[in-house]
Amino acid sequence: MKLIKKPSLASLKKWKIFEHIPDDELKQIHSKIESCHYDHEESIIHENSIGDHIYILASGKVRIEKQVRENESEVLGFYDEVGGLFGEMALLEDKPRSAGMIADSDCEVLAVSKEDFLELVHSVPLFTLSVAKNISQFLRDTDERLINKLRKENDELRHMNYRLQETQEELIGKERLSLIGRMASTILHDMKNPMSTIGGYAQLIKMKKHSGDQLAKYADIIAKQVIQFTTMTQDLLSFAQGGEQMRLRSVQMAGYLQECCDSLILKFEERGVSFVRDLKFEGEVRIDNGRFFRVMENIANNALDVLDETGTFTVHSMEVETGIRIVLEDDGFGMSDEVRENAFKEFYTHGKRKGTGLGLAIVKRIVDEHDGIINIESVEGVGTKFIIDLPAIGYNLLPKSKHQIPIPFEGN
Numbered sequence: 001m002k003l004i005k006k007p008s009l010a011s012l013k014k015w016k017i018f019e020h021i022p023d024d025e026l027k028q029i030h031s032k033i034e035s036c037h038y039d040h041e042e043s044i045i046h047e048n049s050i051g052d053h054i055y056i057l058a059s060g061k062v063r064i065e066k067q068v069r070e071n072e073s074e075v076l077g078f079y080d081e082v083g084g085l086f087g088e089m090a091l092l093e094d095k096p097r098s099a100g101m102i103a104d105s106d107c108e109v110l111a112v113s114k115e116d117f118l119e120l121v122h123s124v125p126l127f128t129l130s131v132a133k134n135i136s137q138f139l140r141d142t143d144e145r146l147i148n149k150l151r152k153e154n155d156e157l158r159h160m161n162y163r164l165q166e167t168q169e170e171l172i173g174k175e176r177l178s179l180i181g182r183m184a185s186t187i188l189h190d191m192k193n194p195m196s197t198i199g200g201y202a203q204l205i206k207m208k209k210h211s212g213d214q215l216a217k218y219a220d221i222i223a224k225q226v227i228q229f230t231t232m233t234q235d236l237l238s239f240a241q242g243g244e245q246m247r248l249r250s251v252q253m254a255g256y257l258q259e260c261c262d263s264l265i266l267k268f269e270e271r272g273v274s275f276v277r278d279l280k281f282e283g284e285v286r287i288d289n290g291r292f293f294r295v296m297e298n299i300a301n302n303a304l305d306v307l308d309e310t311g312t313f314t315v316h317s318m319e320v321e322t323g324i325r326i327v328l329e330d331d332g333f334g335m336s337d338e339v340r341e342n343a344f345k346e347f348y349t350h351g352k353r354k355g356t357g358l359g360l361a362i363v364k365r366i367v368d369e370h371d372g373i374i375n376i377e378s379v380e381g382v383g384t385k386f387i388i389d390l391p392a393i394g395y396n397l398l399p400k401s402k403h404q405i406p407i408p409f410e411g412n
Contacts, residue, residue, distance in 0.1 A: 250286055
């Protein structure tokens with residue numbers, strides 16, 4: 001920085017900050033100013049320095065910078081209004097400079113010391129008014145810049161969020177397609193057995209060379225294979241469709257569980273397996289009747305895979321603190337710790353020769369959608385218990401599922 005000749009009074013009069021100040025008062029101001037020259041990239045104001053001068057830009061352009069990290073600064077803006085005031089905020093507030101001012105080109109600047117400025121405030125009221133107007137305009141301009149910056153950043157964040165959602169949906173879609181692909185491969189392989197059996201026995205029936213008893217036996221085998229085929233297809237559809245919308249109704253659980261047991265018992269009777277009901281809960285629960293029956297059916301089918309004529313399957317219901325507990329129990333050969341820990345994973349068949357490995361995964365998802373909790377207790381050689389807790393009306397075990405669409409119970 002070097003001192004240079006002051007501009008003339010006539011030159012000052014052309015500047016907006018001085019245009020309404022009488023000549024005699026302008027002379028007082030002229031006597032207090034110093035005219036300085038700053039070379040390009042020379043610092044005019046150092047960040048965090050004490051505010052001891054106020055500046056008026058006579059020519060050139062000033063860059064405003066703020067340090068964000070060690071040896072790294074962010075450019076906040078530029079100032080090139082001839083006759084414009086800067087550096088006044090720290091001087092008025094008696095605080096360190098909040099940002100640095102650097103000559104972005106060769107600059108000429110008028111400087112007034114803090115003491116002279118305070119003297120002019122008292123002796124030249126119109127100068128004080130001009131300074132106040134300049135500060136007001138600066139604050140408005142700053143607000144506008146900040147608002148525009150926030151709008152731009154908000155638009156960028158909105159766009160980034162949109163792209164993140166698109167990417168997330170794309171990844172979820174790819175993962176689901178991958179899962180469905182693996183599942184379809186497994187199911188198509190497993191479907192060969194029932195389809196081959198159906199085809200073979202259908203051909204025998206078509207030949208018309210067998211007695212009525214033999215034909216009935218063949219038809220029974222075909223019917224069982226169709227059931228197996230249907231179950232596998234149902235697993236595929238349930239998993240591929242993802243979380244279906246829940247249609248919740250207020251249900252008296254004693255009657256509902258009796259109906260579920262009535263629907264399931266035939267399978268057990270055909271196999272000679274004992275089916276026991278121990279239903280003690282009398283309250284109401286909001287459930288999707290059809291989807292929750294799928295829970296009961298899948299667990300029952302799982303039990304049938306491990307039970308023989310000496311086995312027993314028991315359905316318990318009882319009241320617990322927050323609702324109903326349903327326990328589906330068999331006295332089969334139980335699960336190892338490894339099987340129990342992985343039972344609800346998709347495609348986990350734990351060595352079974354039939355099935356998709358989705359039955360219990362679907363059970364877990366449906367229970368979750370009912371805001372319920374399901375656990376397994378099992379001891380090898382003793383048996384297995386599936387323990388389901390559902391909230392009674394007025395209670396919640398878990399946050400509500402986004403798939404639920406409550407439907408009032410008819411007659412309420």
